[in-house]
Amino acid sequence: MAQNKRKDKILDSLKKLSYKEIYSSQLKFENKPSIAIIYSQAYLEKGKEENDTIRIANAYTQFILLLDFDIGVRYADSIINLTGKIKHKLYPGDGYLLKGTLLYYLGNYSASLENLLIAQKYADINNNEKQLLTVKEAIGQLKSISGNFLESLAISKEILDIIQKRNDTDDYKEDYLRTLNNLSLNYLSLNEPDSALTIINKGILKSLEFKDTLSYYDFVANSGVGMYLKKEYDKANDSLDKAFPFDEDQNSRINYYLYKGRIARNTGDIENAIVNFERLDSIYELHQDPVRELPEVYWTFVNYYREKGDTQSQLKYIDKLLTADSVIDANFNYLNTNIAKEYDIPQLTAEKDELIRSLQTKKAQSNNGIVILSLLFLLFGGLFFYYYRKQRIYKRKFGYLMQEGKIADAKAKSANQRINGISEELIRRIVDGLKAFEQKNEFLDPSITLNSLSKKLHTNSNYLSKVINHYEQKNFSNYINDLRIDYTVEQLKTNKQFRLYSVKGIAEEVGFNSTESFSKAFFKRTGIYPSYFIRQLRKQQA
Incomplete structure (x- = not known):
């Protein structure tokens, strides 16, 4: 209750700022979503209180940039529903652009194309060059995927x-x-x-x-x-x-195993080629995202098992080949047909219109209008690029977690063990007690408190708090949370059974009372969410 009151007080304080001030502050915490979300929430509540549709839509966009892609799709739908009947330079075009971008990264290419084409229509209507450029890159990516x-x-x-x-x-x-x-x-x-x-x-x-x-x-x-x-x-x-x-991403892994397999096959090492192609196939089986090279891979299996006289395996991969061929044909023929029909031909018409427009005298725009549009483009520009960057940051942090034995902390470096009001003997006793507490994983007990731990260590809560603050450079709550997250990361990396748990199940297993508090603590400690970490581990396992 006290925490909610404190949060409400913070939001009330932030709502007194201008929209520009709130958003500028939010940008400073772009890589700390738990903090940035508070500013976005203030922006949203201010917009709702003032019944400002555009500001509400702006807030939804801010949330999308801070949340996972599947959640972001729902916010994009909210933007589309909210702004669908208004005329605006950005909306509802940005809603469709956001949704198309999110669906692209989720691997739903046909739905991505549909939304990007709608976004393009609104960008054309509003002569929004920034939206058109973003759609252009997305269409370029889809063209590449489709061949x-x-x-x-x-x-x-x-x-x-x-x-x-x-x-x-x-x-x-x-x-x-x-x-x-x-x-x-x-x-x-x-x-x-x-x-x-x-x-x-x-x-x-x-x-x-x-x-x-x-x-x-x-x-x-x-x-x-x-x-x-x-x-x-x-x-x-x-x-x-x-x-x-x-x-670490699945496409890079698939590419690696594809070319390792091709090299092995081309140099006569067919057994090694089969090993690499099996790993590629396992990734596809896990994610089911269309891979253009699957027919080639499955043909290699078919020929390999034909020579071996293994009819059962041969039939298995013939069946996989036929299934993959139909899936690829359905996905990529759809893209090829619809890109040509709904993007390329209109592009030629648009180029003609642009030539005509370029010959006409441009109307002067007020300085104030230019400033406002610049700020709006800053807010919404480069959405496609943002998700690319976000994924790369997450990949980098995942790589750090996989390479490091434990997450590094900024511990007190001073050789001086003195803490005002506590004897050196008592400090050593508390420190030794904390080491035993950590080694026995007693921090997993959800009922552990500062008071209960201090009694266990035969000291008082004030002394224990001071020792933790001095040696761990954090308060008791963060100390316990970080121990639990370190334990979680290690278990997920080494214990396959642990990866099968839901996020809620893991949270309960390591002592958290709610999934939300666990996810926030995990992100604060690692810079990525537990759901993302688990997905990447499963991809790597494949």
Whole structure:
């Protein structure tokens, strides 16, 4: 109850600020969602109290940028429902753009395309160049997924040209590296390894210059594919293996096993090829996202088991081949047909209209209008890019958790063990008691309190609190929560049975009274949510 009153007091205080002030403060905590959400909540409540539809929609957008994709889709629907009947520069176009972007990252490409095309229509109506550019990149990605690499390449080149002309923007470095990556992938897909490697080498140098480790290893992985296409298999294996520990997402894993399998097959090591293709197949079985190379992989299995005389396995993979072929045909034919019908042809018409518009005199806009639109574009611009960046940050933090034995804490470094009012002998006794408490995992007891632990250690709560504050650099509540989260991370990494529990089950298992408090403590400790960590572990296990 006291916590709720404190939260209400904070919200009331924040609502006294202007919308711009609230949003600016929220941006400062972009990488700390638990804090940023408080500002977004204040923005939302202020908008509701003033019955301001646009401000409410703005708040929903802020929530989407802070929450998981599946939850974000529901907020995008709320934006669409709220603003569907109004005329605005951004809405409801941004609602559809957000939904299309979220669905893209969730792997629902057909639904993504449908929403992106609706967003494009609103962007055309409102002459919203920022929305049109974002839709353009998303369509380019979908074209690549559907196999139209030449057209995707043209879009990437166009976007790169735009980015280079805007090299003073805050997002320039990451946008630039991502677009170079897209260009190299398209060249590789077009079987032009020399052109791809030229772009890749530029990307490697720039990622080192920008100190972007994840982008660096993306380019290293791409160079492995380029070397494979040039039939320099030793170099290809070296690059693929070098990048593998840093590629945690399922697409990167699939790509790794695909090319490791192809290299093994092409060099006559069919047994190793089968091992890698089996790992690729297990990832597909887990996620069921369409993979264009599946027919090739399954044909390899069919031929392998035909030579072995294993009819049962041969039939198994023939069945998988036919199923995969129909799934791929349904997904990618849909994309090819609808992109051409609803995006490419209208684009030609739009280009004609743009030429006509460019010959007309542009109407002067008021300085005030320009400032307002600039702020709005800052708020909503680059949504597609944001999710890419968010996933990369989460991937990086997941990698840290997998590489480190335990999460590092900023402990007191002073050799001086003195704490005012407590003898050194008592301090040592309390510290030894805490070590035993940690080693026996007694912090998992949900009923543990400062008072109960102090009695167990034969001291009082005041002394115990001071020792924890001094040596752990945190209060008792955070000390217990961090111990529980460290234990959870270790169990999830080493105990397969533990990964089968729901998030709620894990929370109860490690002593939390609610799923919400567990998720918040996990994010505060690790920078990612437990649901994301578990998903990544399962992908890695595959």
